[in-house]
Amino acid sequence: MLQVENINLHYGAAQALKQVSLTAEVGKVTCVLGRNGVGKTSLLRSIVGLKGISAGSIEWEGQEISKLAPHDRARRGIAIVPQGREIFPLLTVKENLETGYAPIARKERYVPETVFDLFPVLKSMLKRRGGDLSGGQQQQLAIGRALVTRPRLLVLDEPTEGIQPSIIKDIGRAIEFLRAQGTMAIVLVEQYFEFARDLADHFAVMDRGEVVLSGAKADMDEQEVRRWMTV
Amino acid sequence: MITQFLLGGLDRRVNVVLALILAVAVVVPVLHLALPPDNPFHVPNYAMALFGKYLCYALLALSLDLVWGYCGILSLGHGAFFALGGYAMGMYLMRQIGPRGVYGDPILPDFMVFLNYKELPWFWYGFDMFWFAALMVVLVPGALAFVFGWFAFRSRVTGVYLSIITQAMTYALLLAFFRNDMGLGGNNGLTDFKDILGFPVQAPGTRAALFAATALALALCFWICSAVTRSKLGKVLVAVRDAESRTRFIGYRVENYKLFVWVLSAMMAGVAGALYVPQIGIINPSEFDPANSIEAVIWVAVGGRGTLLGPIVGAILVNFGKTWFTSALPELWLFALGALFVVVTLFLPKGVVGTVRQFWRERSERKAVAVAPIKPNPEPEPAE
């Protein structure tokens, strides 16, 4: 289980997260919602270690990880699908996927079939350079790449951005499938409300660097959530 | 319009710097000339020569920063423009020697007599006139920069590729000027100057005047740079530096902008070279040495790239360090200088001026935000 407690995060002098707490359970999907610039990405970055926090704690599987480097967190089963895709542009699609081998045991070093089942386009483009792909293809690659590391905590930052409707549906199904396996905790940041609502077990709504609303899906009032999302 | 543009370059900080440079331009020569040598405020001959040289280097660094700091063109060949300006001035000074050369030839400079030249090569014509030479000081580097830039920017040569071909350019010029066949004195270059504008170059008065002229030129160029960088053009330059192709998509012809600052900067470097030569007393091809150009880049980096004061501070600081270390630690000075560079990069990432400025900015921001800063980030920042 992931437990984020009261973290603060600064960019220079500007504070992007204020006393943010979040939990994510294995086998559940936790959705983080909020308008532009409220700190969703910042929260995810602090979970995977791409940005250091200035206060608070992050516990994963019972251990404090907030001081660990990102690659050490990856070794503990944390993977991210970042906003803006962050594909390695000069590496081929295959190589992009293979970068996910680094934190896993030698015998696991192959690309799981689920990746190609989900995104058949990747299979046909293995030799193409990641940077040449279209935006949506890159997004698919980014998700595939994260899955190669066999994560136990998967963090997705707006994974549907720029993806065609049919594949969004596929991604939704994939997330459901992964959840159904019961081995993975999933944190999902979304703007696309319907998509999030369909998948979420828990919600956290953010505004101006703070979590303003959170709880299980059953306890959530959709109107209330939507109110935080409007301008 | 032009005055408006120039006035646009002024603000409090610029005014302070300008006033400072102008004060130096007046005070130092006066202290040199008017005070007796035993007065503690007397500026000795040695220091005059030294400071004059520093100011020339500062001007070179300033011109380099205009293209590098504001437009992202890292030139590893700026020394070439400096040297060309220097040669233009050197040619004037050579012609001024007249029959006072060792061979006493009224027209031909010594090295030509000695290499059996029968007459003056064509490109030496006109250099007996100061106005012509002064024109050439800006035109020759400007023309080279124009031709070079015209092709390179149009072909969209950028980044290290551009840097390396500027280096190739200065290297090729170095080799060419070494050749005695160039008619410019080969390795020994141009030397043994006597007069400038009728005044003996070594006289204290001339020296003081040259010093003042250098400081004035620096002030003027500083002002121009400041006006350029504050104008909308300056903003376009920074935009080009950050995202060149994006700038094109909103309709700016990037190559023209680059060419404009490139040529402007080359001309300023030429002026620096021209002022440098009479104060040093020699110009030889080693000024084209790629290592010299790299050093100029380093002055800028030390002082703070992308600020106008930075290159000036950097050039003076590094050269002062060099002067001092080479006497105080003649056998170990490279350790000291090398360590200085390493330390500056590690601890003053934005250069001396940049770091100071950032410090002030953060202080005021902190006051404004009024959020107590908590310890700095332990993790590296994600790439921007």
Add this chain to the structure above:
Amino acid sequence: QEETIKVGILHSLSGTMAISETTLKDVMLMLIEEQNAKGGLLGKKLEAVVVDPASDWPLFAEKARELISQNKVAAVFGCWTSVSRKSVLPVFEELNSILFYPVQYEGEESQRNVFYTGAAPNQQAIPAVDYLAEQEGVERWVLAGTDYVYPRTTNKVLEAYLKGKGVAAEDIMINYTPFGHSDWQTIVSDIKAFGSAGKKTAVVSTINGDANVPFYKELGNQGIKAEDIPVVAFSVGEEELAGIDTAPLVGHLAAWNYFQSVDTEINAEFIDAWKKFTGNDKRVTNDPMEAHYIGFNMWVKAVEAAGTVDTDPVIDAMIGVSVPNLTGGYSSMGPNHHITKPVLIGEIQDDGQFEIVSQTPGLVLGDEWSDYLEGSKDLISDWRKPMSCGNFNVVSGKCGGAG
């Protein structure tokens, strides 16, 4: 604090010229130390002021100025390359001080404030060519040099000289290379080809500095034997050879005014002192070191004669001063500020030393204005009063060059 006489040492300790110049700094320190052991000068101790002009010509001028006007040195020993000398000349003139310049150079200069203790072309190049023509029967010449003034001038002088001796134009090949040239394959093979025209061929090398090592390595590797095509060099001494395996180079030549192998008592002492001073048994001596040795002793003697270290009296006292050189004779300072020296020609041996195969019977005075160049053949220099002129024209009878 005790008052001392300061002596400036202006040799590059870093940069490209450090290879050659650091040794000269060391030898100066040794000479000064020895002089102090002998009781100093005019009852005062000498104090060396060392600066590093870092192979950077403008820095040379700056450092010279600093030495003279800040440190108030009595004389400066320094410079190696011509351009470094040219860059400090105006400073010495303006501030009226003394420079001792210890390296062989292209001539065509005589300045009141400078004493040239290295060889002028007539003290090196011409005797070497004579030797090759007479002893080796050379008829075909390759003049190979680095592209700068010294080789250009020397080759010009030699070309005029050789043509004067009846060598045909097609029997002279002139080749220039850039500074620090390191790929000699083509040139060495060209030399080989040029040498296979049936006439005895020799190479006169004015290749400078660092470029010599790869040049000689290539010569050795391409199997150019001294018996076939000898190479005579003017810039290669013991110090340069220390960096090369000389076994394949035995028999190639060099012309200098001094070799470490000179078999005299005074030289043996000098070598011993040097090895002791540097604490290194393998350190070699070379010609510019001897030049400083001579220059320094001359200066000491002149100062003693003048009774002061002030510039003008010392400059006057210098002319005619005569001190022992290391080859067993006496060198004296001519009125043209150049000195007399014997010319030696040595062949490289496999131990990195030279075997002297020829020596001029008498001493030769450095000729500042070459007799083989159009513009300067009528010029002489004489700094004695009342003439006091560096470029006196014997034809027009006026001071101030040809015009």
Add this chain to the structure above:
Amino acid sequence: MKEIAEGSLLYLDNVHRAFDGFKAINGLSLVLAPGEMRAIIGPNGAGKTTMMDIITGKTKPDTGDVIFEGKVDLTRHDEAEIANMGIGRKFQKPTVFESHTVADNLELALRARRGPFATLLHQTTKAEFDRIDEILETIRLTARRDWLAANLSHGQKQWLEIGMLLAQEPRLLLVDEPVAGMTDDETAETAALLRRIAKTQSVVVVEHDMTFVRELGVKVTVLHEGSVLAEGSLDAVSSNPKVIEVYLGR
């Protein structure tokens, strides 16, 4: 053929473009009338962005005509010239000038003379200030006016880019996925904004968000494997079985 070109604002005919043998654009033809707004949808990798690259001069087509205003052959011009003809573009991945403030980003984009000397002597006018304020208001970044663009969040950069496009006042706007990363409300607002703009200018919008496309209420072109698969109202195309198969999914 030519007659159609004459009356049109943008005219693409049988355009091809291959990358290392992969046909990204394969016989694409498209006509846009003046004042028209057009939505373009299509699977990932269909060639939508590449099409915009071709129109704006970033990519040269292998064959085919690309004609602006019935007469200008765009393939013969470079990016800056095309931009100056009045074709503005918002990129799929937001790119702004990171070391400029938000306001400066807009100022640079403002419609004005683009030559070096013109900008050198340029004085910002009151009208320009007002215009910047107005745009800031529209993109809701007034509070961030003096922030460096680098410090904006992803979505804020999207907005800034839209603002820059507005500032240019182009005659033809090419908008690549404007609402990616926006909340539903913002999406609706963007749609309204675009509809407003389309009154005076022509717009081409690429988007995957069907709700948004629906709100635009304009003719839709579906691209697939580099050529047009279907064209018509959204309802018409979204009931096209082929479109459902390759794009919308079930």
Add this chain to the structure above:
Amino acid sequence: MSLARTSFTHIVVLVALVVAILAAGLGLARAQTDLKPLVDALGTGDFDSTEEAINGLAASGDPRVADILRALEGRELYLRKDDQTVVRSDGKGREPEIFDPLSGASLGTVKKPVLDRISVNNKIRRAVQAAVGTLTLRSPDADVRRSAALAVLKTREPATIPALDSAIAAETDEAIRTLMVGARGAAVLNSDAPDADKLTAIEEVQGLDARDAMQILTQYAGAPGEVGPAAQAAMDDVKFTLDAWSAAQNVWFGVSLGSVLLLAAIGLAITFGVMGVINMAHGEMVMIGAYVTFAVQELIRTSMPGLFDYSLLIALPLAFLVAGAMGVAIERGIIRFLYGRPLETLLATWGLSLILQQLIRSIFGAQNRQVGNPSWMSGSFDIGLMSITWSRLWIVVFAICVFFALMAVLKKTPFGLQTRAVTANRPMASAMGIRTPWIDAMTFGLGSGIAGIAGVALSQIENVSPNLGQGYIIDSFMVVVFGGVGNLWGTLVGALTLGVANKFLEPYAGAVLGKILVLVFIILFIQKRPRGLFALKGRAIEA
């Protein structure tokens, strides 16, 4: 030493034998002339009289002469000043033992000042070689015969014709025979033989290698009678061969220069090309490699001279480790704080390069250091008329091996993949679980280590001084950029192209102008291909 001595005496004995047989075979049972005065004449007078004495000795045909002449060449002959006789000695110690040069009998010891070494110059050496050559033309050792024939060929002395004739008759080795026939031809041409003989001689000379033939023939091109035109015609034949070979030679020179550039640049292709660090200290890594070689050789020289031929093999891994470790230290200590600020790496590494240069200067002194060539790296061999030096050949081979090894590491191992990922996007790579600090350090170490082994190779052709690296840094950057940053193939092709271009320009334009032209070529080329020879294309770059 003792080994050399035995083989030397061995040869001498054999030579004596052969000469005796030769003399007998010719039926010229010469009276044993008294050689003593001739031997003593070696030491008196100037070089000319020495030469005369050598010729006199050679003419005697005495079996002992070759030995004595070799002693003269080896500077083992001295003039004993007190009685003006020539003695043989190794001259070691204060009171060296002296021997009679003819009989070899010991004459006891004398004080050193009494001895005056007979100096030898090129002229004397030449005379000795010619004399020994004539005397050893029929040695049983083929190599001795070959060099003898070459020595005789150089003399072109008509007097050698009889010796050559009998040697030719006995010669079994075809190649040496051709050489001897050619030598004979040369001697005939130089004699006053009738034209008919000379015409045959011209044909004989053509059997020699083209350059030697050319050298001999040019002298007779203007000869009167039939000889002149015949020589001219023969020269025209030879000239074509010469030209063809010289073109081939040029290509080889180009390739060999290219491989030097490649070696120098290849480490930079990693630190700069792959990692994006503007590594101004790259040259110093090369220099350190060269100094490691020096240190290894120095150690071997003083403690186990037998290993000298292996010195480079020992130095290679050491240089890799030392320079690599240095690289790791630099990366950990400095560079890692500068990722994402590539331009500042320029400043820091420039500072480092100053420090490293001065460090080496402080430790080893500013002077050049001698690094010797092991026997397998010295000398040259001929392919046709092309002479290929072993050192260059090995460097070419070595450069190519290094290149492909590196290629394999970067393309075929996870390490290579991770390196590229880290360079492309460090934070993202880290988030993928790649240990970025480790990869960074190892990559920089690898680049530096390769620079180090380049230094080992360069020490064979360059001077080992603190400035060694400076000479290569600019060229290395040119090569990497010309080839296309980030593309190893580009570096390979770039280095070879620049090498060959340089070598083809040099003969026409001269070395200086040639180099300028190459630089101008680079500038123009970059206009055509703004991202280098092997430019990466496509969206991926702009992204």
